[in-house]
Amino acid sequence: xxxxxxxxxxxxxxxxxxxxxxxxxxxxxxxxxxxxxxxxxxxxxxxxxxxxxxxxxxxxxxxxxxxxxxxxxxxxxxxxxxxxxxxxxxxxxxxxxxxxxxxxxxxxxxxxxxxxxxxxxxxxxxxxxxxxxxxxxxxxxxxxxxxxxxxxxxxxxxxxxxxxxxxxxxxxxxxxxxxxxxxxxxxxxxxxxxxxxxxxxxxxxxxxxxxxxxxxxxxxxxxxxxxxxxxxxxxxxxxxxxxxxxxxxxxxxxxxxxxxxxxxxxxxxxxxxxxxxxxxxxxxxxxxxxxxxxxxxxxxxxxxxxxxxxxxxxxxxxxxxxxxxxxxxxxxxxxxxxxxxxxxxxxxxxxxxxxxxxxxxxxxxxxxxxxxxxxxxxxxxxxxxxxxxxxxxxxxxxxxxxxxxxxxxxxxxxxxxxxxxxxxxxxxxxxx
Amino acid sequence: xxxxxxxxxxxxxxxxxxxxxxxxxxxxxxxxxxxxxxxxxxxxxxxxxxxxxxxxxxxxxxxxxxxxxxxxxxxxxxxxxxxxxxxxxxxxxxxxxxxxxxxxxxxxxxxxxxxxxxxxxxxxxxxxxxxxxxxxxxxxxxxxxxxxxxxxxxxxxxxxxxxxxxxxxxxxxxxxxxxxxxxxxxxxxxxxxxxxxxxxxxxxxxxxxxxxxxxxxxxxxxxxxxxxxxxxxxxxxxxxxxxxxxxxxxxxxxxxxxxxxxxxxxx
Numbered sequence: 009x010x011x012x013x014x015x016x017x018x019x020x021x022x023x024x025x026x027x028x029x030x031x032x033x034x035x036x037x038x039x040x041x042x043x044x045x046x047x048x049x050x051x052x053x054x055x056x057x058x059x060x061x062x063x064x065x066x067x068x069x070x071x072x073x074x075x076x077x078x079x080x081x082x083x084x085x086x087x088x089x090x091x092x093x094x095x096x097x098x099x100x101x102x103x104x105x106x107x108x109x110x111x112x113x114x115x116x117x118x119x120x121x122x123x124x125x126x127x128x129x130x131x132x133x134x135x136x137x138x139x140x141x142x143x144x145x146x147x148x149x150x151x152x153x154x155x156x157x158x159x160x161x162x163x164x165x166x167x168x169x170x171x172x173x174x175x176x177x178x179x180x181x182x183x184x185x186x187x188x189x190x191x192x193x194x195x196x197x198x199x200x201x202x203x204x205x206x207x208x209x210x211x212x213x214x215x216x217x218x219x220x221x222x223x224x225x226x227x228x229x230x231x232x233x234x235x236x237x238x239x240x241x242x243x244x245x246x247x248x249x250x251x252x253x254x255x256x257x258x259x260x261x262x263x264x265x266x267x268x269x270x271x272x273x274x275x276x277x278x279x280x281x282x283x284x285x286x287x288x289x290x291x292x293x294x295x296x297x298x299x300x301x302x303x304x305x306x307x308x309x310x311x312x313x314x315x316x317x318x319x320x321x322x323x324x325x326x327x328x329x330x331x332x333x334x335x336x337x338x339x340x341x342x343x344x345x346x347x348x349x350x351x352x353x354x355x356x357x358x359x360x361x362x363x364x365x366x367x368x369x370x371x372x373x374x375x376x377x378x379x380x381x382x383x384x385x386x387x388x389x390x391x392x393x394x395x396x397x398x399x400x401x402x403x404x405x406x407x408x409x410x411x412x413x414x415x416x417x418x419x420x421x422x423x424x425x426x427x428x429x430x431x432x433x434x435x436x437x438x439x440x
Numbered sequence: 441x442x443x444x445x446x447x448x449x450x451x452x453x454x455x456x457x458x459x460x461x462x463x464x465x466x467x468x469x470x471x472x473x474x475x476x477x478x479x480x481x482x483x484x485x486x487x488x489x490x491x492x493x494x495x496x497x498x499x500x501x502x503x504x505x506x507x508x509x510x511x512x513x514x515x516x517x518x519x520x521x522x523x524x525x526x527x528x529x530x531x532x533x534x535x536x537x538x539x540x541x542x543x544x545x546x547x548x549x550x551x552x553x554x555x556x557x558x559x560x561x562x563x564x565x566x567x568x569x570x571x572x573x574x575x576x577x578x579x580x581x582x583x584x585x586x587x588x589x590x591x592x593x594x595x596x597x598x599x600x601x602x603x604x605x606x607x608x609x610x611x612x613x614x615x616x617x618x619x620x621x622x623x624x625x626x627x628x629x630x631x632x633x634x635x636x637x638x639x640x641x642x643x644x645x646x647x648x649x650x651x652x653x654x655x656x657x658x659x660x661x662x663x664x665x666x667x668x669x670x671x672x673x674x675x676x677x678x679x680x681x682x683x684x685x686x687x688x689x690x691x692x693x694x695x696x697x698x699x700x701x702x703x704x705x706x707x
Contacts, residue, residue: 383493388530391490392595393518393544402543406534406578 011064012037012183017151020068022123025131033150040144049143052326052358053297054266058240063183063212065152066100093169093198094119094159099176100184102155109169116162119171122189123155130158133191137218137246141272141301145242149185149214156187161196163222170199170417175215176206177239183212190218192225194250199228199416205263208236219247221255223277228256228416232424235263237292244270251277251306258415261288261296262427268297275302275309275337286315287411287424290323290355291431300329302344304337304370313344316411318404318428319355320435328360331374335366344374349381349407351400352435401432441468442505442521444603444635449500451488457498458484458693460660464637466603469629471636473646473671476657477679479692482639483527485657486607490524491517504602519548521602525592525609531580537561537591540579541598557598564594568620585612593621597628603635604628610645622648643671658683659690 017034018027042060043050093112096119097105103121122130138146157173177184190200206213213235221227227247235241241264247255261267273282288296296319302311317325327346348357359376381403389399405425412421444466451459458481466472476482488495489502491514502509509517532540538561545553554560565575568590580588589609596604604625610618626649628634638649646654646668654670655662658679663686664670674682683691 382530384530385532387492387514388526388532389535389540389543390514391518391524391526392540392599393515393547394540395515395547396513398543398547399515402535402539403532406532406539409534409578 010061012060012148012151014151016065016067020065020152020154022155023126023131026123029135030151030153033147034152036147037151040147042144049299049328051328052324053268054295057266058212062210063181066154066179066182066184068154091169092172093167094171096157096159096171096173097176098155098157098173098186100178100182101153101186103157106157112165112167115165117165117167118158118160120158121155122158122187123153125158127158129160129191130189133218133220134189135218136220137248137274138216138244140248140274141244141246141270143244145214146216146244149187149216152183152214153185153187153216156189158189159198159200160191161193161198161225163193164195166196167198170201173200173202175202175204177204177211177213177235178207178209179211180209181211182209183214186213186215188217189220190227190229191220192222192227192253194222195224196222197226199230201230201232201417201420203232203234204241205234206236206239208238210238211236211240213239213241213243215241215243217243217245219245219255219257221247221249221253221280223250224252225250226254230258230416230420231260232420233259233261233263233267233269235267237263237265237294239264239267241267241269243268244272246270246272246274247282248274248276249280249282252279253277254281254283256283256285256414256416258285258411259287260415260424261286261298262431264294264296266295266297268299270299270301272301273303273311275304275311275340276306277309278306279308280306281309282311283414284311284313284315285411285414286317287408288315288317288325289428289431290317290319290325291321291435293322295324295326297326298328300327300344302329302331302342304331304333304340304342304367306336308339309337310341311343313346314411315346316348316408317357318349318351318407319357320351320431322354324355325357327358327376328362330362330364331372332364333367333370333372337367338369340367341371343372346376347407348378349404350378351381351404351432401429404428404432441633442602442635443467444522444637445501445503446489447501449485449488449502450498451484452496452498453484453494458660459488460693461500462657462660462662464655464662466635466637468602468633468635470652471626471629471638471649473651473654474637474639474657474662475641475643475654475671475674477641477691479694480657481660481693482657483607486524486527486605486639489517489522489605490514515547518544518601523596523599523601523604525589525596525604525606527607527609527611529580529583529588529592531578531583533578533581535578537575537579537594541595544599560598561594564597568594568597568624570594586614586617589613589621590617593624597624600632601634603637606636606638608639608641610640610642618645619648625649643675646671656682658686658688660693663688
């Protein structure tokens with residue numbers, strides 16, 4: 009018998025509207041059809057290996073109490089992110105600590121737990137993005153979300169330093185449902201950096217990130233996924249962009265056993281711009297799975313996507329991306345690029361770019377590549393006296409360089425490069 | 441003084457023999473020109489000396505001061521002082537020339553890169569008229585032919601090998617670039633005692649980079665060697681004239697093309 013019952017959803021507590029929302033979602037679960045790889049959007053995925061019966065939601069009593077504990081593993085990243093405007097620590101989906109610069113508090117910037125803050129703004133905006141793109145896992149998420157980071161920047165306020173959100177999920181056989189809701193009002197500007205981590209636990213992380221970028225607002229967003237080797241993640245990141253707003257989003261995915269991210273931008277306002285970047289590196293037996301959507305629903309919108317990945321050992325990656333240019337999107341400009349390095353025999357990468365063009369006056373380009381390290385590049389570097397292992401490291405780091413150079417927090421680039429080098433050095437299989 | 445000695449070198453690509461017994465001896469500070477028509481095996485010789493994996497040396501020897509290079513991996517040949525300036529330098533995204541020479545020095549041991557490596561790279565760039573933007577980009581990424589060859593020369597000047605093999609460093613160069621590159625290498629032969637094997641079709645390069653010896657490669661063999669006057673003689677007679685004079689039938693050693701069932705010939 010599944011432990012994901014309406015009763016369990018109700019017992020998580022919180023304001024009435026949230027309990028009702030949870031129970032309504034939990035009631036849908038009984039009749040929901042769980043996805044299989046036969047569906048295009050789950051093709052190549054490992055969703056058929058997921059046995060939900062293995063997991064149980066954390067109860068209200070087992071979740072951390074607000075303000076009493078900090079997430080393990082959060083320290084180094086918080087330091088690497090450098091000077092920050094705010095810090096939110098989320099444990100198993102519930103905010104356990106948050107702090108905000110006094111000067112920003114004075115400007116009515118809000119940082120809180122969305123389940124306990126009792127703000128109308130949360131009630132009014134929660135689910136705006138995820139309800140527009142539901143699947144079985146967003147329903148499960150809605151049924152068991154115990155809290156989450158709520159960030160609101162009022163109209164016209166510019167937050168210079170990053171707002172750092174650390175998510176830590178743990179417990180063998182447990183599932184957690186981290187939620188992040190970022191609201192930038194008209195003309196606001198901010199940088200949000202999120203880190204998702206877990207220990208070596210068989211844990212299911214079903215996460216949702218909603219980014220509401222108001223008219224003329226500018227959001228830089230970075231997420232780092234560094235889960236433990238047995239953790240499963242199924243996540244949705246979705247942004248809704250207002251008129252003349254911009255989103256510069258980057259995702260770095262390094263951890264997890266199976267880690268999936270759906271990354272979607274709805275360009276709803278004229279002249280809005282979305283950049284989606286990602287770097288991923290899979291090793292061992294892991295699978296990193298990305299599904300992207302650049303959804304243009306207004307004139308003169310622009311989107312760019314650059315996803316670059318490497319796989320080695322028996323790791324696999326999937327990139328499946330759609331650019332949709334609706335009839336409303338005249339004079340839109342969209343590009344989509346996915347490149348993959350397959351570093352060893354036994355590793356594999358899938359790359360499936362797709363276009364859906366309903367408008368007749370648009371610019372659109374896409375490119376995709378999957379292959380081993382180029383022999384000519386290796387030979388060139390070796391001919392300068394560089395040993396093959398070092399030559400390969402240089403080529404792989406160089407391959408990621410254009411994405412790394414565009415990450416919004418420069419102080420994180422060196423630690424990320426080191427992680428990539430460690431993955432290359434700890435390889436178990438031979439070179440492709 | 442060092443000596444690069446090539447003795448009776450035979451080499452194949454995909455089992456087809458392209459080098460059929462090459463003998464050359466180059467000392468520090470000397471410039472040797474190796475001339476030959478397309479398909480005579482010139483580039484093959486360059487890659488066999490550097491140890492490119494799809495070229496197999498099947499007989500003979502290549503030594504630097506008596507140490508055999510054949511059988512060593514490419515990077516160790518470079519570490520022993522052999523540098524190949526490539527005809528088609530390869531673009532490596534995100535790896536700057538600074539990254540590249542730093543890694544090359546690190547692999548040599550001896551405490552890694554010299555402390556003033558950055559300055560050396562900048563000085564060489566100025567000398568070779570390479571603008572700063574090419575130092576911050578991935579090496580050869582969106583470089584013109586001339587910029588690529590200037591960058592090959594910069595690496596040569598900074599890495600200071602004992603011997604440089606220049607594989608058609610004059611191809612794709614305008615007159616200015618050719619002069620800058622040739623003069624820089626000429627200076628290295630006297631300042632750093634660099635030994636040079638300059639592979640070329642034309643004597644254009646040799647007006648700036650003065651050869652001590654000229655060798656003619658036809659059909660995978662050095663068929664004639666002489667002083668600088670040999671290049672001028674060749675200019676007058678052409679390779680065919682020279683081949684006729686020497687009684688050589690085979691100028692080139694190109695692998696016969698396999699029948700392509702989908703090629704035009706099939707229809």
